[in-house]
Amino acid sequence: MANFVLANSGHNRDDEASKFGMWLFLFTELLLFGGLFLVYTIYRYLNSEAFLHASYELDVIMGTINTVVLLTSSLTVALSITAIQKGNVKLSLWLITATILFALTFLVIKYFEWSAKFEHGLFPGMDHYNHLEPAEKMFFFLYFFMTGLHGLHVVIGGALLGYIMWDIKKKEVTPQNYVFLENGGLYWHLVDIIWIFLFPLFYLIH
Amino acid sequence: MANKNTSRHLPGDPEVHHIIPYKFHIGIWVGLIILTVMTVLVSVMGISLVAFSVITALIIASAKAVVVANYFMHLKYENKLITWLMGVTMLLFVVFIAFTAFDYITR
C-alpha cells in the first residue's frame, strides 16, 4: 500500500515558514549580543570616566568609514533581492558580489584597526594593556570581544552569500524561488544592525 | 507527494510579494548615511540637541535600525506577527538591562 501523505505536509515548500524561522533565529542573535550590551551598559555606568578615556584610542574615521561600508553593503544586498524579484538574475549576482566585496573591505579595515591596537600593545595580555587601570582593560576587552564576535558574523554572512550565489548559478535559487536569498539578506542586515549600535557605543563616547 | 513548486499560503500571509523599487532602496540608503553623519557630528563636535550625547547616539542608532528592519528587511511588508514578536524580544532585552541596572543604581 502506498504511503498516505497529508495535505499539510511539513515537506511542502513554505517560504513564509522559512522567513519566519530566519527571523526567529535573528532574535536569538540579537539577544546573544544583548548579553554583551548588558555587560557593557553596567560597566560603563560604573566606570564612565575610564570608558571615555579609553575610547579616545579608537579611530573615529576608520569606524565611520566602516559604518558607511556596511550600510552600503546592506543596500546592495537589498537591491539584489529586488533584482531577482524582477527576474534580472545577472544583476542580482553582481549586487551580491558587490556585497561580498564590501564585507571584505570591512574586514580589511578592521584588520588594520586591530593591528594598530596590537602595535600599541592594547590586546589583553600585552604590555600597554597590562598597565592600564582595570576599567580601561574592561573597555578594551569588551571592544575586542564584541567587534571580534561581530567580525565572525561578517565572515559567516559573507560565506552564506557566497553559497547563495552558487545556488543561483545552479538554478536552485531562481526568480520563482528566492527565499534563500531573502534569508541570506536578512542575516546580512542583522550584521549591519549590530554594527549600527557598536559604532556609537565604542567610537563615539566623546 | 511534497509540493516544491509553489509556496504554501495561509490566511494572514502577505498576499503578494512586495517588490521594493531600486530607487526607493537608494533613498533609504541616503537617509541612513545622513543619520550616520549626524551621529558622528553630534559626538565629535559636541553639537548635541539634548544634554546627553549617549542618549542622542542611541536614539539615532535605533532610528537607523528601525529603518533597516522596516525597508531593507521588508519587515513592514511581512506578516504583522513578526513585528509583534520583534517587539516582545526587544521588551525582554530592555527588561534584562533595566532590572540589572536597577540593582546597580540602588546599591
Added chain:
Amino acid sequence: MSEALSQPVNFFQAKKGLFSWIFSTDHKRIGLLYFYAIISFFLVAMALGFLMRLELIAPGETIMDAKTYNQVFTLHGVIMIFLFLIPSVPAFFGNFFLPIMIGTDDVAFPKVNLMSWWLYVLGGIFALLTLVVGDGPADTGWTFYAPYSVKTGTNVTLAVLAAFILGFSSILTGLNFIVTIHRLRAPGMGWFKMPLFSWALYATAWIQLLATPIIGITLLMIVAERVFGVGLFDPALGGDPILYQHLFWIYSHPAVYIMVLPAMGLISEMIPTFAKRTIFGYKAIAYSSLAIAFIGYFVWGHHMFTSGMSGPARVIFSILTFLVAVPSAIKVFNWVATLYKGSIDVKTPLLYSMAFIFQFLIGGLTGLVIGALATDIHLHDTYFVVGHFHYVMFGGAGFAFFGALHYWFPKIWGKMYNERVSKIAFTLMFIGFNFLYFPMLILGIMGMPRRYYDYLEDFTTLNVISTVGSWVLIAGILLMIINLIRSNKTGEVATRNPWGGTTLEWQTPSPPPVHNFDATPVVPEGSPYDHKMNKTG
C-alpha cells in the same frame, strides 16, 4: 477508525540500518534518538547521585574526598540539567508527538531538527570528555559561578563549551516547534483546538529561543576570561561577580520553566484520558503556560538574595516571584477539578500524574519559602534548596517524564507494558523518592549546608534515611526500565487507542506509519478532550 484498515509500514520498518537512524529527518526517529541518548545520560547521572548519597551515609570521608565530591555533584548537575531535563520532554516527546498531535507529518524544518540532535550529541561528548582529559570534571557546581570558575584548574572550559553547544541545540528545537505550530496545524485545528501539550511546548519554545542566547554569551565570556584573564567578574581586578550571577540567572530561571512547563503539558494530557472527562479550564491552562513563560523572565534575582544585590532589587524580585506561583497554582486547581467526578481509571500513567501533583506541590510551596526574603536568608545554600529543586525537577518534571513514557509506550513501540510490574516499580519510586528528599528539607532547616562531602554528627540519622531512600528509588527506576524493555519484547500488541484518548495521536496505528497517518485525521469539533465523542467510536 477500525483496525481492519490494512496496516501500513510503520516508521521502524520503513528503513533499516544505523545510518537510516542517525541521518534520519523523520521527527519520530529523531525523537527516539534523543530518547536513547537522554535516558543513557540520566542513568549515568543517577549513578553519580547514588555515589554522592553513599558518601553522605556517614560523616567524614566515606568513599571520596572533598574535591572528588565537588566534581561529582557538578557533573551530576550538568548532566541532569543540560543533558537530561532540558531536552527530555521537548526533544523526545515533543519531537515525536507534536507533529502528530497537531495533525501533520513532520516539523517545519526536518533537517534543522536532525542538526539539533547532532549538536546534542556533540555537547554530550564534550561533557563526557571532561572526565578523561586534564584535571577532571569541573568542580564549580552546575552554576559555574565566577570568579572561582575562572580560577579552578579543572575542566571548566570544556564543560562550559558543552553547555554552550547544548544551548544551541535547544534553541534550534524551540525555533522549529514555534514555526511548526504556526504553520503546520491540520485544517480545522485552531489555536484553541490544540492539545494542551502543544500549548506547553509552544510556551517552552519561546523560552528556549529567547533566554538561551544569554547563557550562551555568558558562557563564552567565562571561556574568554579563562583564556585572557581580564577579570570581567573578578573583584580583585575591578570586575563584579554579581554581574555574572545576573547573566547566569537571566537564563537559568526561565530555564527551570523549560524543564517544568512541558512536563505540565504531559500531565494535562494524561489526566483527562484517565479521568475520562474533558479537561477543566482548557483556556486557563493554555494561557497560564504563556503567563508562566512570560513572568518567568522577571524573577531571576531570587537566586541572588544573599549575594549582595541591592535591597530594593531584592524586594522587587521577591514580589515578582510570588506572582509566578499564581499561574502554576491555576494549573494544579484545574487538574484536580478535572479529576473531580471523573470515572477514574487507575493506570500507571495516572499514578505518576498524581505523584507529580503531590510532589510538585511540595516543590512549589517550598519554592515560596525560599522566594520570601527573610526565610531565604536562613535557607539559602542549605539542603532545603536541594530538597526543593529535586521535588520540582525530579518529583515534578522527572515523574511526568516517566509517566508519559508509560502513557505513550504503546503508541511509540506498539506494545503494551506490564501493568502490574509497572505499578510495583512506581510504588518503589514514589516511596524511595520521598524518603530520599523529604529529610533534606528538614536537614536544610536544621542548617546543613549544601555542596559539602561532610557534615556534623547531629545530621547523621536523617542522612542515613535519605541514603536508604536513594536505594529504594534507584531500585524502582531500574525495575521500571527492565519492565519496559521486557514489555517491548513480550508485551501484547497495542491497538490504536488502548486508553481511550481523544487527541489525534490515538487515531493512527501504533507505531505510526512513516507519514504519521493512514487517513486524514478527524479533528474534533469542540474540545480536544471530548470524551463523549469517544464512547461511540
